[in-house]
Amino acid sequence: MGDNQGLVKALEKLAELITVKAEGVASPGALVPQPEVIQKIELVPNEIKMEGVTNYLSWSRRALLILRTKGLEGYVRGEVDEPANRASEEWKKWSVIDSLVVAWLLNSLTPSIAAAVETLPHAVEVWKTLETLYSGKGNIMLMAQIEDRVNELKQGDKSVMEYVAELQHLWADLDHYDPLELPHSECIVATKKWVERRRVMKFLKGLSSEFEGRRAGLFHQPKLPSLEEAVAAMAQEEVRLKLTRTGEANASRSAFTVSEWKETRECFNCGEKGHISINCTAQRREIRGRGRGYSRGGYRGVRGRGNSRGSNYSSGFKANLAKLATQEEGTSTTSQGESKSRSQEDNTFGNFAHFVYTGEGEDDWKETWDRNQA
Structure with a gap:
């Protein structure tokens, strides 16, 4: 009976040891590895460098946003208190995170401003000092x-x-x-x-x-x-x-696009495509042909045979000058010349009228007509 009781106690002791081991509870004297104080925290750099009053608000808004992504904005606002026992693991964890935030804040400042606050030990003190100096409240x-x-x-x-x-x-x-x-x-x-x-x-x-x-x-x-x-x-x-x-x-x-239509016909003057002869800038070529006609592009009223535009214009111009000179000479003659001219005209007109209204000359009308035409 006593042996059975001893066996039961031994089994209970063994079950207790197995349970303690399964739960991870070790004896007071055993060495148990402690977890890391803090996991690795990476903060995105602040692209805005605080230069003073001019951009403090933009810098502070961006800084709080970045800290909030890691749940660290309480370290600059004073919402996370420092543990009283500096020998505790809790204080060590707080100190590591606080130092990390201080280093990050200093990297987001210009060198001159960072030098003024780098001696401050905690993040909340750095933040409040910058706010007092550069926030501009009440300015x-x-x-x-x-x-x-x-x-x-x-x-x-x-x-x-x-x-x-x-x-x-x-x-x-x-x-x-x-x-x-x-x-x-x-x-x-x-x-x-x-x-x-x-x-x-x-x-x-x-x-x-x-x-x-x-x-x-x-x-x-x-x-x-x-x-x-x-x-x-x-x-x-x-x-x-x-x-x-x-x-x-x-x-x-x-x-x-419609108005930008391009000419595809061939120029009669130069032979190139893209324009017609009236818009051609090349020198006009002389065109000689059979029969009565004018050069392409010639002036109206200038008769010629195979003449170019320039020659037609020149000959017509000279003819007009000669005719004008003749008329001026006629107007400058003496009165005797004028009466003589009028007499000749009267005779001519009289002959013509006599020819029309009388029967004289009916026999040789062809001869008289050819003489007058000559």
Whole structure:
């Protein structure tokens, strides 16, 4: 009986040892490997280097976003307290992460600013010092500068989204420098709605004139839309205008293509294709042919046989000069010459009239006609 009890106790002891081993519980004196204090953390570099007051807000927003991706923004905001026991593993883990954040912050600063805060031991102290020096909260000059930029900003050549992005960036800076502080939450909500209506008006007024029709439609509504709704409406209008301009450009391009028809006929003067002889710039060639005719492109009224354009014009011009000189000589003769000329004309006319109205000369009319023709 006693042997059976001893066997049962031994089996129970063996089962207990097996259970302890399975659960991973070791004896107090055993050496158990401890897990790593912290897993490897990689932070994306901040592309914006903090240079001072001018870009502190952009730098701080980007820095908080990157830290938030790893759950580390509490180290700069003071939300993660330092453990009291520096000998504990918890403190070691906190110290490693805090030092990592400090090194990352220093790498995102310009050398001169980094040298001013590199002696600070913790991330929260570095962050608060930079915020105090460069945040610009309560800076009246910065507020006035941003107000002027907002009032002067117009869309110009920017797209709707580029224009509204610049506006929102300036408004965010203005909210930072001059935050809205009211005692009651209801007042804050009502005031934010009032501010948004003013910003919708500013956004619509700064648009280009091509959005006048759509903008007038929004102004005629009984209630102004929200800023998001106004931006969406103008983005749609921008797409419509682009499609309209594209259609007009294609139509004008088609008309230009038709007007750009090229001549394919062969030039009679030079023999080349692409133009006709009337537009030919080459020297005119002489064309000689049989019979009565004019050279191609010759002047009307200039008779010639096989003459070129230049010779026709020259001979006609000389003939006209000779005729003009003869007429001038006739007008400058003496009165005796004039009476003689008139007498000859009368005789000629008389002979012609006598020939027509009398029967004289009927026998030899052919001879008389040939004499007068000569």
